[in-house]
Amino acid sequence: MQKGVAMQSRHSKLAPSGASSASWRLLIVCAALAVGAAVFSSRGQAQEAKATPSIAPAQLYSRIEAKKAPVILDVRTPEEFAAGHIPGAINIPQTEVQKRLPELEKYRNQEIVVHCGSGGRAAKAEKTLRENGFSDVVDLQGHMNGWKAQGLPTER
Secondary structure (H helix, E strand, O other), rough: OOHHHHHHHOOOOOOOOOOOHHHHHHHHHHHHHHHHHHHHHHHHHHHHHHHHOOHHHHHHHHHHHHOOOEEEEOOOHHHHHOEEEOOOEEEHHHOOOOOOHHHHHHHOOOOEEEEEOOHHHHHHHHHHHHOOOOOOEEEOOHHHHHHHHOOOOOOO
16 A cells, blocks of 8 residues: 555655545647647648649749640639630539549640639639549639739630
């Protein structure tokens, strides 16, 4: 019994007053799990962020002007596309990308720059493309909002 008392007094400085050693251990385990989950989550976000490289609107426009444009996939609605789009872009709405993959098959081994209005739909389309073996998928920085904000030309 003396040994138990000595052990308790030695660790009592670390544990909050009134805390049993079992609850103290539980607290330590929970803290370790929380730290591990945070590290795992941040690694997953970093990997997801690395999954799709990006291109600046001005850089894409320079390539269009030089006749070295990649495939430009606009995943906005047909109405948005008709109101103005990046020169040379093809339009497949994000909600149709999965079922229209056969149309994109000829571009499987080419660079495909994907954009929408602000990024949400493009991210979904990019994921669908990557999951279906398209390896050179690129995100347009700022998307159509960024393109217009830089005063770059559109066509109808």
